[in-house]
Amino acid sequence: MEMYIFVLAVKSILNRKFTIILTIFSIALSVMLLLGVERLRNDARESFANTISGTDLIVGARSGQVQLLLYSVFRIGNPTNNVSWKSYQNISEQRQVAWTVPLSLGDSHRGFRVLGTNQDYFRHYRYAVDRQLEFASGNVFEGIFDAVIGADVARELGYRPGQEIILAHGTGEVSFVKHTGNPFHVVGILRKTGTPVDRTVHVSLQGIEAIHVGWENGSPTPGRQYDPNNPQLYDLQPRAITAALVGLKSRIATFRVQRYINDYPEEPLLAVLPGVALQELWDTMAIAQQALLAISVLVVLVGITGMTTAILTSLNERRREMAVLRSVGARPWHIFVLFVGEAGVVMGIAALAGIVSLYALQLVARPLIQSRLGLYLPVHPPSLHELILLLAAMAAGMLVGLVPAYLAYRYSLADGMTIRI
Amino acid sequence: MTLETDAIDIRGLAFRWRDSAPLILDLPELRVRRGESVFIKGASGSGKSTLLSLIGGVMSPQAGDVHVLGQRLGELGESRRDSFRADHIGFIFQMFNLIPYLPVLDNLLLPCRFSRRRKRNIEMRGTDFRAEAERLLTHLDLSPGLLQQPVTELSVGQQQRVAAARALIGNPELVIADEPTSSLDADRRERFLQLLLKECGEQNSTLIFVSHDSTLEPQFERSIELADINRAIA
Numbered sequence: 001m002e003m004y005i006f007v008l009a010v011k012s013i014l015n016r017k018f019t020i021i022l023t024i025f026s027i028a029l030s031v032m033l034l035l036g037v038e039r040l041r042n043d044a045r046e047s048f049a050n051t052i053s054g055t056d057l058i059v060g061a062r063s064g065q066v067q068l069l070l071y072s073v074f075r076i077g078n079p080t081n082n083v084s085w086k087s088y089q090n091i092s093e094q095r096q097v098a099w100t101v102p103l104s105l106g107d108s109h110r111g112f113r114v115l116g117t118n119q120d121y122f123r124h125y126r127y128a129v130d131r132q133l134e135f136a137s138g139n140v141f142e143g144i145f146d147a148v149i150g151a152d153v154a155r156e157l158g159y160r161p162g163q164e165i166i167l168a169h170g171t172g173e174v175s176f177v178k179h180t181g182n183p184f185h186v187v188g189i190l191r192k193t194g195t196p197v198d199r200t201v202h203v204s205l206q207g208i209e210a211i212h213v214g215w216e217n218g219s220p221t222p223g224r225q226y227d228p229n230n231p232q233l234y235d236l237q238p239r240a241i242t243a244a245l246v247g248l249k250s251r252i253a254t255f256r257v258q259r260y261i262n263d264y265p266e267e268p269l270l271a272v273l274p275g276v277a278l279q280e281l282w283d284t285m286a287i288a289q290q291a292l293l294a295i296s297v298l299v300v301l302v303g304i305t306g307m308t309t310a311i312l313t314s315l316n317e318r319r320r321e322m323a324v325l326r327s328v329g330a331r332p333w334h335i336f337v338l339f340v341g342e343a344g345v346v347m348g349i350a351a352l353a354g355i356v357s358l359y360a361l362q363l364v365a366r367p368l369i370q371s372r373l374g375l376y377l378p379v380h381p382p383s384l385h386e387l388i389l390l391l392a393a394m395a396a397g398m399l400v401g402l403v404p405a406y407l408a409y410r411y412s413l414a415d416g417m418t419i420r421i
Numbered sequence: 422m423t424l425e426t427d428a429i430d431i432r433g434l435a436f437r438w439r440d441s442a443p444l445i446l447d448l449p450e451l452r453v454r455r456g457e458s459v460f461i462k463g464a465s466g467s468g469k470s471t472l473l474s475l476i477g478g479v480m481s482p483q484a485g486d487v488h489v490l491g492q493r494l495g496e497l498g499e500s501r502r503d504s505f506r507a508d509h510i511g512f513i514f515q516m517f518n519l520i521p522y523l524p525v526l527d528n529l530l531l532p533c534r535f536s537r538r539r540k541r542n543i544e545m546r547g548t549d550f551r552a553e554a555e556r557l558l559t560h561l562d563l564s565p566g567l568l569q570q571p572v573t574e575l576s577v578g579q580q581q582r583v584a585a586a587r588a589l590i591g592n593p594e595l596v597i598a599d600e601p602t603s604s605l606d607a608d609r610r611e612r613f614l615q616l617l618l619k620e621c622g623e624q625n626s627t628l629i630f631v632s633h634d635s636t637l638e639p640q641f642e643r644s645i646e647l648a649d650i651n652r653a654i655a
Contacts, residue, residue, distance in 0.1 A: 325531075416477070
């Protein structure tokens with residue numbers, strides 16, 4: 001019998017569907033925003049930190065350390081200048097250096113960046129906690145026109161080993177200048193890593209040189225291109241690379257080698273510690289992140305305030321209803337439950353809808369975020385932290401919802417059965 | 422509770438809103454026998470509604486005793502008074518008696534949701550909610566077909582009769598009507614009152630009818646002018 005008040009609460013809500021759906025919609029959006037921002041913060045940090053490990057120094061032309069990190073590892077933005085092959089060789093020959101991997105960027109394939117490198121890349125590149133690149137199928141490139149593609153490239157373009165691909169000059173999504181004369185063949189597909197590697201087409205440095213034969217002026221010279229039947233005609237030794245990954249024999253030498261590279265007399269170079277650069281990148285975004293979180297908390301509060309306003313507005317016209325209910329035997333706490341129940345139903349549905357739409361949004365926006373921002377955002381069940389945020393939002397909603405409920409309770413005590421209009 | 426007790430027995434009642442506020446009601450005595458139909462006449466502001474709230478147990482007097490059906494309300498706690506009201510009293514108000522988001526049937530059955538006693542009374546008659554609701558509607562000159570309709574589609578006259586049916590459902594001993602006819606025109610007023618009196622008579626319910634409109638007065642067994650018995654109004 002006491003449960004009938006819940007039936008009344010639900011029927012009353014159904015009666016005001018339109019306003020309540022709007023209220024739920026606004027709170028659901030705000031909850032989605034709050035959880036989304038929080039998820040982005042945490043997963044982005046994780047994703048950033050997991051992108052590169054095991055590399056002691058990243059070397060490139062002198063610019064900012066964040067910029068170097070962004071273009072060499074995240075494939076975002078473009079380098080200001082190159083590193084000459086001679087300098088690269090020199091650095092590799094340093095006593096403390098265990099290995100180096102050259103990176104040459106600047107071309108693309110259907111929106112995916114092309115990375116020119118050598119076999120050492122697959123041996124030395126590490127991500128997450130010391131994980132090596134693995135092949136889902138095929139193997140490392142051997143020939144000049146062999147390509148190894150990341151998991152997302154294969155999945156999104158439906159490529160298998162043997163697929164012929166044409167590289168485009170430049171890094172835009174749409175390129176008008178294509179290296180049509182020298183197609184590549186996919187020889188290997190990497191396993192998913194959750195890093196920008198998934199969205200990269202890897203080819204040999206010689207392949208990069210070969211497709212740029214005749215490009216010495218910066219644009220193609222008609223009639224001049226690499227002829228695979230006469231390889232002896234061409235010198236495919238690169239003159240410059242974009243950046244290099246460096247592994248040291250001992251970490252103790254890190255700063256010494258870094259200083260050596262930064263003071264390199266032949267050309268202005270920059271060597272950065274990936275961890276330090278990642279941290280700086282993260283710090284530059286910290287304020288923006290906190291602002292974003294603060295804004296999303298405020299948006300939730302705005303949503304809750306909107307709900308309370310809607311309930312308070314209905315309160316006055318519902319005083320008649322309260323008097324009638326009192327006259328048939330409803331107790332003041334029944335009236336209280338009627339109004340708190342409304343806040344509860346609104347917050348409950350809104351929280352649920354917020355989570356559902358967050359996942360929907362994540363599924364839709366994930367590829368975009370990964371290609372544009374280089375962030376790998378895994379779809380995972382709500383973390384404890386997110387659940388706490390969600391509960392806090394719901395608690396705030398219920399707490400604020402107590403205000404109209406308490407007012408209704410007071411009204412019904414004071415009014416009794418007197419109908420005030 | 423025996424048949425000898427009065428439906429209402431008020432003695433030495435005094436009520437004011439706040440301690441510093443003037444007295445609203447000062448009633449040395451007011452008694453209504455069981456089964457009686459009584460017209461209480463009073464201008465607006467004469468304390469009519471307050472008196473009804475005191476009888477309903479929604480408010481408590483500062484002094485004096487209110488006995489309803491032999492039960493002294495002052496000795497009951499707040500929630501016991503709420504269930505006492507649900508069990509024994511049916512109310513009809515001036516207007517807006519119905520909950521807008523419930524269909525006619527659910528509005529009619531509201532007292533049975535809050536009172537086991539009134540629910541049981543229906544069951545003891547060997548009938549069910551729906552049949553009882555249909556019976557009352559028919560007795561009040563309404564089509565049983567209205568039961569599933571939203572109340573917002575009813576005319577004011579129909580709404581008041583549904584409110585009367587709700588007050589009567591489950592056989593409460595006491596029916597209290599607070600200006601139930603003031604929103605009706607003269608013809609409907611007469612008709613509404615006749616139906617209400619007849620049904621109260623059949624159910625053997627005591628009827629207390631409060632109004633400022635003395636044209637209805639002759640239809641009642643007894644009439645009381647509130648100003649005559651309320652010493653708070655000088």
